[in-house]
Amino acid sequence: AQTVTQSQPEMSVQEAETVTLSCTYDTSESDYYLFWYKQPPSRQMILVIRQEAYKQQNATENRFSVNFQKAAKSFSLKISDSQLGDAAMYFCAYRSGEWGAQKLVFGQGTRLTINP
Amino acid sequence: EAQVTQNPRYLITVTGKKLTVTCSQNMNHEYMSWYRQDPGLGLRQIYYSMNVEVTDKGDVPEGYKVSRKEKRNFPLILESPSPNQTSLYFCASSLRTGQTYEQYFGPGTRLTVT
Numbered sequence: 001a002q003t004v005t006q007s008q009p010e011m012s013v014q015e016a017e018t019v020t021l022s023c024t025y026d027t028s029e030s031d032y033y034l035f036w037y038k039q040p041p042s043r044q045m046i047l048v049i050r051q052e053a054y055k056q057q058n059a060t061e062n063r064f065s066v067n068f069q070k071a072a073k074s075f076s077l078k079i080s081d082s083q084l085g086d087a088a089m090y091f092c093a094y095r096s097g098e099w100g101a102q103k104l105v106f107g108q109g110t111r112l113t114i115n116p
Numbered sequence: 117e118a119q120v121t122q123n124p125r126y127l128i129t130v131t132g133k134k135l136t137v138t139c140s141q142n143m144n145h146e147y148m149s150w151y152r153q154d155p156g157l158g159l160r161q162i163y164y165s166m167n168v169e170v171t172d173k174g175d176v177p178e179g180y181k182v183s184r185k186e187k188r189n190f191p192l193i194l195e196s197p198s199p200n201q202t203s204l205y206f207c208a209s210s211l212r213t214g215q216t217y218e219q220y221f222g223p224g225t226r227l228t229v230t
Contacts, residue, residue: 004158045206045221091158100166102147102210103174104219106158 002027004094006107013082014115020067021077021110023092031097034068034075035104039089048090051075053097079112087114118143120222122207128228129197137192137225139207145220146212148190152176153204153224162205165190166212197229 004025013019025034036048051059051068058066063080079086092107120141129135141148149164151174161174165184179201181193190209194201207222 006158009156043204043224043226045208045224047218050218093159100212102149102166102212102219103161103164104151104159104208106151106160108156108158 002029002032002094002096002105004092004105004107006092006110008110009108010111010113012113012115013079015082015084017082018078018080019082019112021079021090021092021112023075023077023107025073025075025092025094025105025107027073027094027096029096029098033095033097034066035093035095036064036066036075036077037091037093037106038086039091039109040085040087045091049077082114084114084116087112118220120207120209120220122205122222122225124225125223126226128230130230131198132196134193134195135197135227136194137205137207137227139190139192139222140188141190141207141209141220142188143209143220144187145209146187148184148207148209149174149219150180150182150190150192151206151208153206159206162192194227197227199229201227202229203227 032053034051038046049061067076093104146167150162151159153159163182165171205225208219210219211217
């Protein structure tokens with residue numbers, strides 16, 4: 001079974017600085033998808049960024065980018081120019097690439113605090 | 117507006133009193149799923165449904181039931197809730213086919229069982 005590990009329960013960063021959240025996963029599959037979700041105090045799950053394992057290029061969405069290291073099974077999230085609105089719980093998630101597979105396997109989460 | 121709705125948003129109940137948390141989506145999605153979120157454990161899948169009348173267990177199905185009689189609805193049933201089912205529950209839906217579809221999450225239901 002696949003597992004996802006986020007080893008940083010909490011992180012903090014000064015506003016406008018850069019922070020990196022770590023995520024590692026374990027799988028024997030070669031085709032899969034990785035995600036970062038943001039959960040603000042409203043509890044809504046918001047998709048931040050998605051990476052297809054077959055793509056070598058790291059995904060980027062505005063101030064959010066990932067460092068995808070397939071051989072090391074590592075998938076970190078970098079947030080540049082941190083803003084107060086980035087404060088939230090962040091979850092890393094894995095989904096199999098098998099056709100029809102939909103289950104998301106989540107990590108434990110990292111709570112990010114932004115210091116003004 | 118495309119959305120997944122859940123009701124109730126908050127619920128406090130007592131051990132053994134049957135309850136149902138409703139989930140509805142308006143996007144004609146085939147796939148629907150329930151997750152529970154607990155501190156230090158992230159979200160874990162309880163049950164899922166690939167289409168009407170097709171349901172299967174996820175990773176933590178004990179103590180829960182589901183049904184999928186209509187495509188848009190996927191209720192979660194706790195027939196005899198216990199305190200260890202106190203949690204934050206999320207319903208999610210997505211298209212079944214395709215490779216880059218996104219899962220849409222409901223707003224969550226905070227359940228407390230005393």
